[in-house]
Amino acid sequence: MSAPSPSSPLLPSRAPTPERALGKLFLTLFLRGRAVRGLKKAGVPKSVGWKLKLILGFYAFAGCMALTSLSQPVFTLAIYLHAMTLLFLGTYIASSAGEMLFNKEEADILGHRPVTSKALLRAKIQVLLRMSLWMAGAFNLVGFFVGVAASDGGWFFPVSHAFSTVLQALFCTGSVVLVYQLCLRWFGRERLDTVMTAAQVLMTVGFVVGSQVAPQLIARFGRQMHVQPDAWWMWLLPPAWFAGLDDALAGSHGKGSWAMAVAGVLLTVLVLWLAFGKLAQTYGAGLQAVNEATGSTPGPRKSGRGLLSQLVHAPPLRWWLRDSVSRASFLLATAYLMRDRDTKLRVFPGLAPMLVMPLIPFFSASDNGGAFSGLSILVPFSSCYLGILPLVALGLLETSQQWRAAEIFRAAPTPGPASLCHGARVAVMCLLVLPALLLYGVILWLVGIGAKQFALMLPGLILLPVYALIPCLRGHAVPISQPPEGVNAAGRGLRQLVVMFVSLALGGVSLWAFSTGWFVWFLLGEALIAAVVYLLMSRVAASVRWSSLE
Amino acid sequence: MISAHNLTKRFGYQTAVDALSFVVPAGQIVGFLGPNGAGKSTTLKMLTGIVEPTDGTATICGFDLRRDTLEVKRHIGFVPESGAVFESLTGLEYLVMIAALYGIPEDAAVARIRQFIAFFDLSFETLTDKLLGAYSKGMKHKVVITAALLHNPPVVFFDEPLDGLDANAAVGFKALIQTLAREGKTIVYSSHILDVVERVCDRVIIIDKGRLLADGRPDELIAARNAGTLERLFTDLTGGAELERRAKDFAMTFRS
Structure with a gap:
């Protein structure tokens, strides 16, 4: 072992700039993720170019939906394109920006290197902007040409839409960065992590819910409220500002559109100035705060942990969680759902569409009265759709950046993952599914579902425990045990698809039983079958043994 | 090469590093010792520009840590305890x-x-x-x-550098840092493996609760306190002797 000569000259002949190196680094990290289950990565890593092409291809494919808006007015088409672009960009940027802007490990790697916090911020923003522009471009690719065929469109539409899309991408990225900077400025170091997590979760859920519900609201109320650029409520929707720009430049050229266009441009400039100019100086302080977070000693934490510890030892949870392993797993899952930023950012935005999707048909349907018509027809289908909620939640809770810590489960004297899965399942049912169902019930009541029609929720509810057992059949519900990049997304998606089809079929049968007077018998039969299936599945789940690690 | 003057770091009401002052000349290997939570890593993070000092100053290779942070960073190398990589x-x-x-x-x-x-x-x-x-x-x-x-870099900070290295690599590494010091590099070496520190370092700085407890050549410090070994000196200074008695008491609990 001969030591490398420390004094050999290292005179740069063609030195790359640190900014360029950082840009390349953050783009690679953005596309590959920050942590990998290295054991599975035996081969040469795939290039980020390949991954990028795949993402952009997906967005371009999703953008083909614009073909359904052929011959629509420019404003209508543009508002659709901008709303969807905002959804995709918003969720993508909001979920990635926190990790990218304030990463704790980064301080140990880059904190002592000769780069300023400003250079770091600039490189990160460039990557975020570049990604948003690429994604927005890919999604709007088909829309550019559809706009040419719009009823009041023309050949100038692609140019105007390219401009408005770039503007919107800048607005979206700037808004996300601005929220982070404001969190940093308004709340101290002690609460920074908690506040930023809450902001990120709310932003992502807001983007998802807003973009799903807004088009339905427009479709439902638009006719009464005139979907025109000059409608007052349009000013509340950011996509409308950029659609106004399209309409002003390549559509109706109306005054309302011009006003919106000006608002869009000015607000984008303002957001960019605040996010990247005015508040960028506080970024260095933010990084310091993150670096110091590990060295600080926060005051006593008022979490629900103490209360939960008492609850698991009291009925009914004590009956449900009979052994110490499942109780520990319950508390672990609960702690991660309440405290861990990574878990919260994965679980809550991931569940938001599950909650919104079943409600969307209610916005576009109308009740004509009767049991087999109007809104009531949607109840069993929607509640069955909600059945996949525990399935999705358990899948999301299974992954964590701290998956290595779960190796202790394998070292513990447990024959298999059954008790751990059980604890996580109970946590998901109590903390996520139950509140979601209550919320769903309240919303159904608000949209005018009668007490009698509420019974149509029962077929879906009866099957909930069965659905929740599905991941446990192969031990795939051990909390925080898998790296986010290492899960079999295709297999998980297929499971959800099958459950959804079964749920929809069940919804159809229950509706038939309801209309023919066999509903009570149907419920009894379903409950009996569900109980038998549940017992059988429980046995299978209990017999599962640890699979060998790859 | 390294000069720290009243270097202080407070996290809220807790003082992690309390007015630490020392000077390290070029070519010296300094063992930076202290029990867990003594403030070693915080001191190293301050000297490497990762964490900003609350008070006090430091210069590295003549560059002021606060004023010429980038120049300081160009002249140092740092192996963090976490071993974090992308x-x-x-x-x-x-x-x-x-x-x-x-x-x-x-x-x-x-x-x-x-x-x-x-x-x-x-x-x-x-x-x-x-x-x-x-x-x-x-x-x-x-x-x-x-x-x-x-x-x-002319100055290198190592925070637990032997962590995870096998025996051969550790031997090679010790030889490497001695070679680096002979070439004129300044090494600050923080470790819990005291016998390695005793063999490799020209000088040790021992801190506890953020305060300087001892600073000098290992043999001189050991002789001055009649400790026999660096480990004994360390436990005497940092209250570790009490731990032996507690360990014996604790081991008794396994008998019941």
Whole structure:
């Protein structure tokens, strides 16, 4: 072992700039993720170019939906394109920006290197902007040409839409960065992590819910409220500002559109100035705060942990969680759902569409009265759709950046993952599914579902425990045990698809039983079958043994 | 080469480092010792510009830590205790990226990296074919050490550098830092492996609760306190002797 000569000259002949190196680094990290289950990565890593092409291809494919808006007015088409672009960009940027802007490990790697916090911020923003522009471009690719065929469109539409899309991408990225900077400025170091997590979760859920519900609201109320650029409520929707720009430049050229266009441009400039100019100086302080977070000693934490510890030892949870392993797993899952930023950012935005999707048909349907018509027809289908909620939640809770810590489960004297899965399942049912169902019930009541029609929720509810057992059949519900990049997304998606089809079929049968007077018998039969299936599945789940690690 | 004057760091009401002052000349290997939570890592993080001091000053290679932070960073190398790396990069991607931050062109960086991997008995294929997430702890640590020395810094801070290294690599590493010191580099070496510190370091600084407890040549400090070994000196100064009695009492609980 001969030591490398420390004094050999290292005179740069063609030195790359640190900014360029950082840009390349953050783009690679953005596309590959920050942590990998290295054991599975035996081969040469795939290039980020390949991954990028795949993402952009997906967005371009999703953008083909614009073909359904052929011959629509420019404003209508543009508002659709901008709303969807905002959804995709918003969720993508909001979920990635926190990790990218304030990463704790980064301080140990880059904190002592000769780069300023400003250079770091600039490189990160460039990557975020570049990604948003690429994604927005890919999604709007088909829309550019559809706009040419719009009823009041023309050949100038692609140019105007390219401009408005770039503007919107800048607005979206700037808004996300601005929220982070404001969190940093308004709340101290002690609460920074908690506040930023809450902001990120709310932003992502807001983007998802807003973009799903807004088009339905427009479709439902638009006719009464005139979907025109000059409608007052349009000013509340950011996509409308950029659609106004399209309409002003390549559509109706109306005054309302011009006003919106000006608002869009000015607000984008303002957001960019605040996010990247005015508040960028506080970024260095933010990084310091993150670096110091590990060295600080926060005051006593008022979490629900103490209360939960008492609850698991009291009925009914004590009956449900009979052994110490499942109780520990319950508390672990609960702690991660309440405290861990990574878990919260994965679980809550991931569940938001599950909650919104079943409600969307209610916005576009109308009740004509009767049991087999109007809104009531949607109840069993929607509640069955909600059945996949525990399935999705358990899948999301299974992954964590701290998956290595779960190796202790394998070292513990447990024959298999059954008790751990059980604890996580109970946590998901109590903390996520139950509140979601209550919320769903309240919303159904608000949209005018009668007490009698509420019974149509029962077929879906009866099957909930069965659905929740599905991941446990192969031990795939051990909390925080898998790296986010290492899960079999295709297999998980297929499971959800099958459950959804079964749920929809069940919804159809229950509706038939309801209309023919066999509903009570149907419920009894379903409950009996569900109980038998549940017992059988429980046995299978209990017999599962640890699979060998790859 | 390193001069710290009243270096202080407070986190809220807690003082992690309390008015620490010392001077380290060029070519010296200084063992930086203290029990867990003594403030070693915070001190190293302040000296490397990762954490801003609450009070006090420091200069490294004549550059003021607060005023010329970038110049300080250009002149230091740091092996953090965490051994953190970007796990989704290959070893080579990571090292070339780090080199670029110091303005080292890729070809020069690769030539230097080859020297290090030969020294650490790593294969170049490992560096190119595997993501860092797939490396063992020891291999990852070798990459982190390489990343700290790649730009040939005159001052190097090591925080638990032997963590995860196998016996051969540890022996080689000790020889490396002694060679580096002979070449005129200043080394600050924080470790809990006291016999290694005793053999390798010219001088030790012992801190506890952020305060300086002892500073001098290991043999002189040991002789002055009639401790016999550095480990005994360390436990005497930091209240570790009490731990032996507590350990005996605790072991008794296993009998019941």
